[in-house]
Amino acid sequence: MSDQEVQDLYDAIKQVSQQTRVDHRFILAAAMQETRGCVRAKTSISPDGTVQNPGILQSFRGNHSCNDDGKVQNPCPKAQILGMIQDGVAGTADGGHGYALDLNAQATLDGVEYAQAYYRAARLYNSGEIDSSGDLGSGSATHCYASDIANRLTGWTDAPSACTLD
Structure with a gap:
């Protein structure tokens, strides 16, 4: 670029x-x-x-x-x-739907903390659903998606993903 x-x-x-x-x-x-x-x-x-x-x-x-x-x-x-x-x-x-809609929908759920809403929104953006278990690494699509975004937000940049769910 x-x-x-x-x-x-x-x-x-x-x-x-x-x-x-x-x-x-x-x-x-x-x-x-x-x-x-x-x-x-x-x-x-x-x-x-x-x-x-x-x-x-x-x-x-x-x-x-x-x-x-x-x-x-x-x-x-x-x-x-x-x-x-x-x-x-x-x-x-x-x-x-975009991240904003997913984020707003998750942020209004009872028992969902603000930070959790971001990771739940990431999962929804990637797969369109959250597994009924609530586990963001289960269900369809890329299992490590929410985990990898969380790691990026905490400083992970160049290393390969350490997530082994996929």
Whole structure:
């Protein structure tokens, strides 16, 4: 990534954080977890092949990307970077719930502490559900997702994940 793209990513995270009230550190940790913060990340496809998840946050049916069907934009425009962060955090018009909605839903549950709401929201963003046991490492999708985000928030950066649930 260019220095300008890094600055644009930083600016987008700060802007969307202020708009949605989702902590900017959490947004950065999620971006690093999803794509290592790559502005030209390839679009992921759902296991059944029906849903495209583009951009830095691999947002559900997102509308912004700098790597559409192999057409890579270099440099990645500031508006696209902002759009990728907005799609993942604020949600998409096509039903992508975004971290903010998941976080707000979890924060209002009885017995859920503020910090817990973030990790539960991460799990929901990744898989769309929390296992009935309440264990964030159980159920469908990436079992280490919430754990890895928690570790990123406590300083883990370069080492491979120590999580062995997947």
